[in-house]
Amino acid sequence: MNKAKIRQRGFLFRMAAFIFTLALVGCASSAEQASQKEASVVSTSDKSLTMAFPWSPASLDPHSSDSWEVMRSGAGETLVQLNEQLEPKPWLAKEWKQENETTWVFTLRENVLFHNGKKMDALRVKDSLLRSIKNSQMAKDLLQIQSMEAVSPTQLKIVTEKQNAALVAHLADPLTMIVDTATMDGKATYPALTGAFKIKNFNKDESLSLERFDDYWGEKAHLSAVTIKFISDGNTRLMALQSGDVDAATDIPIDAVELLKKNHHIEVLTVSSLRTHMLLFNMKSPIFRELAYRKVVDMSIPREAIVNSVMRGEGTIAKSPFAEVLPFGKGQTVQETQSIDQLMKQGGWEKNAQGMWEKQGKPFEVKMLTFPQRPELSVMAEIIQNELLKTGIQTKIRQVENIDEVLANEDWDLSMYSMLTAHTGDPQYFLNIFYRSDRQSNVSHYASPSLDNLLDQLNQTTDTAKRNELARKIQEQINLDLPQAFIVHPKTIFAVREGVKGFIPHPIEYYYNHAQVDVNE
Numbered sequence: 001m002n003k004a005k006i007r008q009r010g011f012l013f014r015m016a017a018f019i020f021t022l023a024l025v026g027c028a029s030s031a032e033q034a035s036q037k038e039a040s041v042v043s044t045s046d047k048s049l050t051m052a053f054p055w056s057p058a059s060l061d062p063h064s065s066d067s068w069e070v071m072r073s074g075a076g077e078t079l080v081q082l083n084e085q086l087e088p089k090p091w092l093a094k095e096w097k098q099e100n101e102t103t104w105v106f107t108l109r110e111n112v113l114f115h116n117g118k119k120m121d122a123l124r125v126k127d128s129l130l131r132s133i134k135n136s137q138m139a140k141d142l143l144q145i146q147s148m149e150a151v152s153p154t155q156l157k158i159v160t161e162k163q164n165a166a167l168v169a170h171l172a173d174p175l176t177m178i179v180d181t182a183t184m185d186g187k188a189t190y191p192a193l194t195g196a197f198k199i200k201n202f203n204k205d206e207s208l209s210l211e212r213f214d215d216y217w218g219e220k221a222h223l224s225a226v227t228i229k230f231i232s233d234g235n236t237r238l239m240a241l242q243s244g245d246v247d248a249a250t251d252i253p254i255d256a257v258e259l260l261k262k263n264h265h266i267e268v269l270t271v272s273s274l275r276t277h278m279l280l281f282n283m284k285s286p287i288f289r290e291l292a293y294r295k296v297v298d299m300s301i302p303r304e305a306i307v308n309s310v311m312r313g314e315g316t317i318a319k320s321p322f323a324e325v326l327p328f329g330k331g332q333t334v335q336e337t338q339s340i341d342q343l344m345k346q347g348g349w350e351k352n353a354q355g356m357w358e359k360q361g362k363p364f365e366v367k368m369l370t371f372p373q374r375p376e377l378s379v380m381a382e383i384i385q386n387e388l389l390k391t392g393i394q395t396k397i398r399q400v401e402n403i404d405e406v407l408a409n410e411d412w413d414l415s416m417y418s419m420l421t422a423h424t425g426d427p428q429y430f431l432n433i434f435y436r437s438d439r440q441s442n443v444s445h446y447a448s449p450s451l452d453n454l455l456d457q458l459n460q461t462t463d464t465a466k467r468n469e470l471a472r473k474i475q476e477q478i479n480l481d482l483p484q485a486f487i488v489h490p491k492t493i494f495a496v497r498e499g500v501k502g503f504i505p506h507p508i509e510y511y512y513n514h515a516q517v518d519v520n521e
């Protein structure tokens with residue numbers, strides 16, 4: 001065989017091998033593309049879900065009093081997140097370190113995009129936190145920031161005005177949600193946040209529509225769309241769930257739980273919450289500025305009966321602002337040595353022929369507020385009203401739609417109220433905003449210089465055991481002064497229709513919608 005034919009055969013062999021290799025690569029490439037296509041189909045499925053929440057935000061400003069509602073939607077995120085054990089864990093910040101008593105450095109995730117496509121960096125995070133403390137006195141009090149510096153695109157240095165032992169936990173508060181502040185100038189339709197879902201449409205008092213954010217930095221949302229309906233009345237929320245108008249609902253009325261458990265197409269979900277149902281005293285009220293009369297009302301509350309009847313056992317008696325599952329929630333009630341009659345008579349009150357207390361011909365009458373978003377509170381109000389009537393006190397109940405607005409702007413004596421008292425997993429936040437003398441959130445108008453001093457100590461103490469002990473001491477003082485009567489720590493009760501997955505109650509009440517929520521097709 002001549003050399004030319006040998007070269008030709010060699011060439012043909014090499015060409016065949018090359019074509020075969022290409023075919024293999026092509027097959028692998030096709031398989032990879034098919035796999036990617038399949039994954040893409042999964043990640044871009046058009047599954048959707050409708051939820052019912054009780055509270056409607058007035059706006060979608062993440063740095064306003066509506067921040068919790070924005071967070072609940074799954075659209076917003078903070079630097080720090082709390083796990084189910086209420087421990088801080090990385091979220092938009094992947095780590096942090098404390099350089100000295102007042103200086104912290106937070107390292108940010110590098111691949112985070114806002115919903116408008118802009119990249120999150122330290123400068124934008126700084127601008128967002130500055131906006132929060134400018135717009136919200138609560139955020140300012142919470143963080144106590146003196147200065148911030150974008151050390152690099154991924155590092156933010158925060159210097160606090162004084163030692164703030166709870167800074168990391170407080171950066172989980174929804175008021176510290178990170179937003180591209182350029183979208184908050186009124187020109188953009190909706191704020192550009194960083195969550196797994198972005199806002200599509202908002203109808204105040206009606207609904208909020210969200211769609212999956214495909215460029216989300218973390219696990220992509222299983223759902224392509226979520227609609228949140230705002231239904232303030234608990235029974236109406238319940239009927240929407242039963243009829244299939246919504247797939248999931250929060251804050252289910254207690255008296256409906258047993259009925260729902262018998263429905264094989266609906267699952268009831270509960271978890272011990274960090275919430276406290278309480279009765280507020282207005283310490284500017286001519287009546288309840290007197291401790292004796294606050295004691296009379298407190299002694300008239302049938303807590304055990306309320307837990308058993310109103311709560312159907314889905315809660316525990318409250319002895320302090322904090323649930324006993326918390327290490328600093330070991331409150332002790334004060335045992336009153338005087339009877340109701342003795343306390344009333346010391347104030348110059350006498351019972352008339354009808355058995356009602358009166359002084360100088362005027363009856364002992366009080367005004368009590370309640371609101372519909374938590375229907376069990378209105379039932380409690382009626383029970384307390386009845387118990388006070390038995391003691392000789394007339395109570396007029398008024399239901400209002402916006403309880404915080406009425407508490408701030410109108411005259412009242414008593415009010416049902418509910419607070420998530422440890423929503424950062426730490427006692428400092430709630431105690432400061434709810435009891436410090438100069439805070440707007442101190443809705444009972446309670447003022448105590450000695451308590452303010454204890455709060456200062458708490459704010460500067462880093463040792464966990466010492467912080468817990470200070471928190472317990474503060475609660476002892478609160479129970480002595482009685483600005484509120486604590487009634488029950490309720491369980492959080494959700495319900496979902498068959499096939500809904502990942503919509504799980506969390507002790508912290510603003511992690512409702514998230515990427516893992518899903519529904520069977």
